[in-house]
Amino acid sequence: xxxxxxxxxxxxxxxxxxxxxxxxxxxxxxxxxxxxxxxxxxxxxxxxxxxxxxxxxxxxxxxxxxxxxxxxxxxxxxxxxxxxxxxxxxxxxxxxxxxxxxxxxxxxxxxxxxxxxxxxxxxxxxxxxxxxxxxxxxxxxxxxxxxxxxxxxxxxxxxxxxxxxxxxxxxxxxxxxxxxxxxxxxxxxxxxxxxxxxxxxxxxxxxxxxxxxxxxxxxxxxxxx
Numbered sequence: 001x002x003x004x005x006x007x008x009x010x011x012x013x014x015x016x017x018x019x020x021x022x023x024x025x026x027x028x029x030x031x032x033x034x035x036x037x038x039x040x041x042x043x044x045x046x047x048x049x050x051x052x053x054x055x056x057x058x059x060x061x062x063x064x065x066x067x068x069x070x071x072x073x074x075x076x077x078x079x080x081x082x083x084x085x086x087x088x089x090x091x092x093x094x095x096x097x098x099x100x101x102x103x104x105x106x107x108x109x110x111x112x113x114x115x116x117x118x119x120x121x122x123x124x125x126x127x128x129x130x131x132x133x134x135x136x137x138x139x140x141x142x143x144x145x146x147x148x149x150x151x152x153x154x155x156x157x158x159x160x161x162x163x164x165x166x167x168x169x170x171x172x173x174x175x176x177x178x179x180x181x182x183x184x185x186x187x188x189x190x191x192x193x194x195x196x197x198x199x200x201x202x203x204x205x206x207x208x209x210x211x212x213x214x215x216x217x218x219x220x221x222x223x224x225x
Contacts, residue, residue, distance in 0.1 A: 028069065030141060032132050034076070034124045036150055041122065043076070043086060045069035045134065046115045068115030072136035076122050079129045084121040088112030126150050148185060154178040158217055176217040181208045191220035 032043040046066040074086040091111040097104045110116040122130070126149045134141040159173035181187060187208040204220055211218065 026067075028134070028136060028139075028141065029066070030132075030134055030143075032076075032143070034122065034130055034147065036124045036126050036147065039123055040119045041076075041124065042089065042110050042119075043074050043117045043132070043134075044115045045072055045074070045117070045136070066115075068113065069136060070112055070115065072117075072134055074117045075133045076119060077131045077133075078122060082121055084119050086117035086119055089116040089118040148187070149182070151179055151182065151187070151189075154180070160219075162221075174219065174221045176219055177215065178217060179215050181211060181213045181215060183208075183213050 027048040029046050029048055030043065032041075034041045046068045049066060070088055075083060076086065077083045089110050089112045090108055091113055092105050093108045094103050094105045096102075110118070124130075124147060126147050129144060129146045131144045132142065155178045156175045157178075158176040160176075162174055177191075189206050189208070191204045191206075206218075
C-alpha cells in the first residue's frame with residue numbers, strides 16, 4: 001500500500017550588519033549649467049564621499065550630507081571675451097512683495113552653504129561657446145562646451161487626461177508635442193512636468209535615437225520607470 005509522504009521545508013534567512021569600508025581618495029564633484037533662460041546660472045562644488053546617503057529628507061538642491069567646497073575660484077568665460085568670476089551664492093534672498101507691501105526674505109535653495117557659486121555677467125546664448133575654470137586645493141579643472149541651437153516646438157496639443165500610472169499629484173492634462181529633430185547632432189530632450197509630484201515622473205528624458213526626425217505628437221509622459 002502506498003502512503004503519501006508530506007515534506008515540510010522551512011525557509012529562513014538572517015541578516016548581519018556589515019561595514020563595507022569603502023576606501024578612496026575624495027574627488028571634487030563639479031555640477032555646472034548654462035541655459036538660454038534668464039541668468040543667473042549656478043556652479044555647485046562638493047566632495048565625493050565613500051558612504052551611503054540618507055535620502056529620507058529629499059531636496060534636489062541639498063548637498064545630501066556631502067562636504068561642500070566654498071573656497072574655490074570659479075570662472076566662466078565666453079567667445080566674446082566676457083569673463084565672469086562667480087561668487088558664493090547668498091543663503092537668503094530678499095525681494096519686495098506688492099501683496100504684503102513689505103520686503104520678504106526666504107531661504108535660497110541655491111545657497112553658498114550648499115556649495116553653489118552664482119554668475120553676474122554671463123548670459124546664455126545658443127550656438128555660443130562657454131569655458132569653465134575651477135581652481136581649488138592647488139589644482140585647476142577646466143571644461144568647454146558649445147550651447148546647441150534651441151529646438152523650436154511646432155505645436156502642443158492633443159491633451160490627454162492622466163492615468164493612475166502617471167501618478168500626478170495636482171491633476172492637469174498631459175500634452176503631445178510636434179517638433180523637428182536636428183539630425184546633425186546627437187540630442188537628448190528633457191520634458192519637465194511642473195504639476196508632477198508623484199513617485200514615477202518629474203522629468204522625462206529621451207534620446208533622438210528613439211524618435212523620427214519629424215516628431216509628430218510625442219507623449220511626453222510615456223516611458224519606462
